Amino acid sequence: MLNTLKKVFGFQSFRPNQESIIKNILDKKDVFAVMPTGGGKSLCYQLPAKIMNGTTVVISPLISLMKDQVDAAIENGISAAFLNSSLSPQEMSGIYHKLKSNNLELLYIAPERFAMPSFLETLKTIPISLFAIDEAHCISEWGHDFRPDYLSLSGLTQTFPHIPVTAFTATATPRVQEDIISKIGLRSPYVIRASFNRPNLFYQVKSKIEIESQILEFLKEHKDEPGIIYRTTRDSVFRLAEFLVDHGISALPYHAGLTAEERKRNQEAFSRDKVTIIVATIAFGMGIDKSNVRFVIHADLPKNIEGYYQETGRAGRDGEPANCLLFFGRQDIPKIRYFIDQMPNENEQSIAMEKLNQTVKYASHNVCRRRQLLEYFGENYPKENCETCDICTGNVEKVDITTDAQILMSAISRTGQYFGIRHIIDIVAGADTKRIRELQHNEIKTYGAGKHKEKKHWQFIINELLAQDAIVQDGGQYPVLILTKKGTDILYGKERIDGLKREEIKKKPKAFRVSGFEPYDEILFDRLRVLRKRLAEEHRVPPYIIFSDMTLHEMCIYYPATLTDMKSISGVGDTKLERYGTDFTEEIKAHLEENPDISIPDRKPVTIPANTSPQKVKEGTIEKTYELFNKGLSIKEIAKTRNLATSTITGHLENLIRDGRDIEIDRLVDPAKRNTIEELFLTLKTWNTGPVVEHSKGAVSYDEAKLVRAYVQQKTS
Numbered sequence: 001m002l003n004t005l006k007k008v009f010g011f012q013s014f015r016p017n018q019e020s021i022i023k024n025i026l027d028k029k030d031v032f033a034v035m036p037t038g039g040g041k042s043l044c045y046q047l048p049a050k051i052m053n054g055t056t057v058v059i060s061p062l063i064s065l066m067k068d069q070v071d072a073a074i075e076n077g078i079s080a081a082f083l084n085s086s087l088s089p090q091e092m093s094g095i096y097h098k099l100k101s102n103n104l105e106l107l108y109i110a111p112e113r114f115a116m117p118s119f120l121e122t123l124k125t126i127p128i129s130l131f132a133i134d135e136a137h138c139i140s141e142w143g144h145d146f147r148p149d150y151l152s153l154s155g156l157t158q159t160f161p162h163i164p165v166t167a168f169t170a171t172a173t174p175r176v177q178e179d180i181i182s183k184i185g186l187r188s189p190y191v192i193r194a195s196f197n198r199p200n201l202f203y204q205v206k207s208k209i210e211i212e213s214q215i216l217e218f219l220k221e222h223k224d225e226p227g228i229i230y231r232t233t234r235d236s237v238f239r240l241a242e243f244l245v246d247h248g249i250s251a252l253p254y255h256a257g258l259t260a261e262e263r264k265r266n267q268e269a270f271s272r273d274k275v276t277i278i279v280a281t282i283a284f285g286m287g288i289d290k291s292n293v294r295f296v297i298h299a300d301l302p303k304n305i306e307g308y309y310q311e312t313g314r315a316g317r318d319g320e321p322a323n324c325l326l327f328f329g330r331q332d333i334p335k336i337r338y339f340i341d342q343m344p345n346e347n348e349q350s351i352a353m354e355k356l357n358q359t360v361k362y363a364s365h366n367v368c369r370r371r372q373l374l375e376y377f378g379e380n381y382p383k384e385n386c387e388t389c390d391i392c393t394g395n396v397e398k399v400d401i402t403t404d405a406q407i408l409m410s411a412i413s414r415t416g417q418y419f420g421i422r423h424i425i426d427i428v429a430g431a432d433t434k435r436i437r438e439l440q441h442n443e444i445k446t447y448g449a450g451k452h453k454e455k456k457h458w459q460f461i462i463n464e465l466l467a468q469d470a471i472v473q474d475g476g477q478y479p480v481l482i483l484t485k486k487g488t489d490i491l492y493g494k495e496r497i498d499g500l501k502r503e504e505i506k507k508k509p510k511a512f513r514v515s516g517f518e519p520y521d522e523i524l525f526d527r528l529r530v531l532r533k534r535l536a537e538e539h540r541v542p543p544y545i546i547f548s549d550m551t552l553h554e555m556c557i558y559y560p561a562t563l564t565d566m567k568s569i570s571g572v573g574d575t576k577l578e579r580y581g582t583d584f585t586e587e588i589k590a591h592l593e594e595n596p597d598i599s600i601p602d603r604k605p606v607t608i609p610a611n612t613s614p615q616k617v618k619e620g621t622i623e624k625t626y627e628l629f630n631k632g633l634s635i636k637e638i639a640k641t642r643n644l645a646t647s648t649i650t651g652h653l654e655n656l657i658r659d660g661r662d663i664e665i666d667r668l669v670d671p672a673k674r675n676t677i678e679e680l681f682l683t684l685k686t687w688n689t690g691p692v693v694e695h696s697k698g699a700v701s702y703d704e705a706k707l708v709r710a711y712v713q714q715k716t717s
């Protein structure tokens with residue numbers, strides 16, 4: 001198994017659960033697996049397809065997805081094809097011919113084909129090694145994406161009693177899981193429910209104020225990174241895409257109002273890195289296998305957590321760090337409520353309402369975002385601090401807000417719990433409005449009790465009270481505020497309440513860093529990216545199918561300039577080595593020749609055994625560097641002692657500096673040089689080290705630039 005993993009896929013180790021799933025498949029057992037997006041489900045059946053005798057049949061719902069998957073498999077040297085309505089009769093018969101002569105390892109099929117008796121008869125005459133049902137939740141009416149075509153798969157195990165059947169999905173509540181297993185008729189399957197945690201995603205919520213300029217701001221900081229921006233309506237998609245294009249950003253829209261042709265074109269442009277940003281409604285979804293999506297922005301409040309999780313899940317499939325940013329504004333709530341109020345069925349309405357409340361809570365609650373998401377899926381997150389969400393990195397400080405809460409809730413209570421947010425704030429702030437005079441609310445005791453603080457502050461307290469369930473919003477389009485039991489207790493002094501300190505994020509979040517993420521040569525990365533795009537065009541596949549961002553990053557750390565070195569890079573299997581190896585080694589060689597002072601780490605990438613947390617390994621190793629540095633060793637000496645590359649040690653020191661640890665910077669870069677480098681960053685207006693090194697004409701090394709960058713950013717944060 002490991003041999004095939006390395007040779008065919010070029011990976012050093014299995015992702016969680018892959019190994020045990022494959023073992024069970026090879027033992028001819030049925031398997032049911034729930035693994036998050038990007039968890040590596042395809043490999044679980046593609047690897048056995050390579051090992052087992054006969055053809056592995058994959059059932060997959062989307063034609064577009066099939067083609068990409070087949071392209072990717074072929075790039076890895078697996079003989080693969082698909083059968084669907086897009087093929088001509090000649091192409092079809094070519095594939096049948098290959099099937100019958102046992103010349104296909106992997107065959108993708110759309111589910112509706114299983115409703116055709118003649119097709120089943122043909123299948124029966126073919127040596128089949130395995131059935132793999134992808135997106136298996138589509139078979140369940142209880143799931144969120146039911147497809148009637150999938151029902152023709154029920155009874156598969158009866159028609160093919162001797163062939164193992166496996167089902168994969170990224171979303172299934174326990175109820176849906178049971179439904180899937182019984183509908184397909186899996187025979188005491190090996191069941192895996194993987195953790196939903198996506199450690200490489202950074203979750204963040206920002207107040208939505210001026211959405212378009214806020215997005216522009218974000219994009220400036222994430223230049224050239226592919227990303228998805230979700231909006232609720234077609235109109236807002238259209239307008240935002242236009243706005244971005246007007247501001248020189250490469251963006252395309254995607255929504256159900258476009259023709260099928262346009263949608264396909266725009267999706268393909270995104271998938272092939274021809275456009276950087278896609279602005280979309282949630283119609284843009286399944287079928288996006290692009291692995292190098294670096295961020296997903298929600299410009300409007302999502303309707304429920306399931307959807308939000310799925311949409312954010314499209315970021316960082318390659319395992320590299322990616323951002324998930326939600327812009328949250330209370331003004332979005334009534335819009336969703338309006339839709340909910342239109343629902344014909346009262347039960348559905350109340351479910352939808354509850355789901356909406358959960359997203360509001362997610363966005364406004366002072367609790368680790370990751371913990372909240374995982375708890376929503378019934379998973380207990382063990383760590384105190386996830387280190388990769390705004391709450392955990394934000395150095396959040398809590399303050400007692402009981403008195404202010406009492407002022408607000410007293411106003412709510414004294415006006416009979418009949419009024420909405422704005423009016424209550426007006427009362428507390430002592431506003432002189434027509435409505436207040438008419439209702440004589442200027443005569444109640446709390447009128448003006450909070451006039452010494454700005455309205456924003458009161459809005460903030462209300463958000464906290466809502467988030468912590470002390471009050472709720474109730475009633476149709478003009479929701480009113482109502483006290484809960486908890487709220488009443490606070491009002492009468494039986495309980496106290498804490499809130500986020502309002503200037504909440506005093507420190508800028510720590511530079512984002514997760515397992516497996518090391519500084520890499522950014523200039524080389526750009527070069528290799530261009531090369532990848534060119535090859536992708538030549539071979540007519542999306543660029544990420546050639547090599548993922550993760551693979552390119554690794555090349556930009558270890559500079560493999562020979563095929564032997566290239567082979568040790570994760571993601572470079574035998575077929576890709578043969579097909580693209582030289583293109584990439586040549587490019588790297590050229591880069592090295594042009595930049596003679598680059599120091600190449602002499603050590604191959606470490607293989608981290610599956611199931612041990614890379615983060616832990618890394619934390620320990622950084623501490624070790626810290627210890628040695630404080631004993632007075634230089635970078636070179638530490639590298640030598642530890643048998644690590646100097647660039648690795650520099651990376652450790654960079655992280656230590658960013659963490660605000662006690663690092664004597666003078667020992668790394670002397671003060672005069674530091675000033676020069678700092679000024680270069682400022683005048684060049686970039687945090688990329690490339691331009692700084694280039695500009696210094698060899699006086700400054702990449703390592704020095706990186707260390708100074710970390711130092712300056714930490715100092716000014």
Ligand code: ADP
Pocket residue numbers: 011012013014015018035036037038039040041042043289291317318548
């Ligand atoms: P899923 O279908 O579960 O969403 P995919 O099968 O599309 O995920 O895999 C996501 C990405 O992870 C792909 O780019 C794939 O090549 C990569 N991947 C899968 N298994 C491994 C592994 N063992 N090591 C490194 N990368 C892997």
Ligand code: MG
Pocket residue numbers: 041042134
């Ligand atoms: Mg998949």
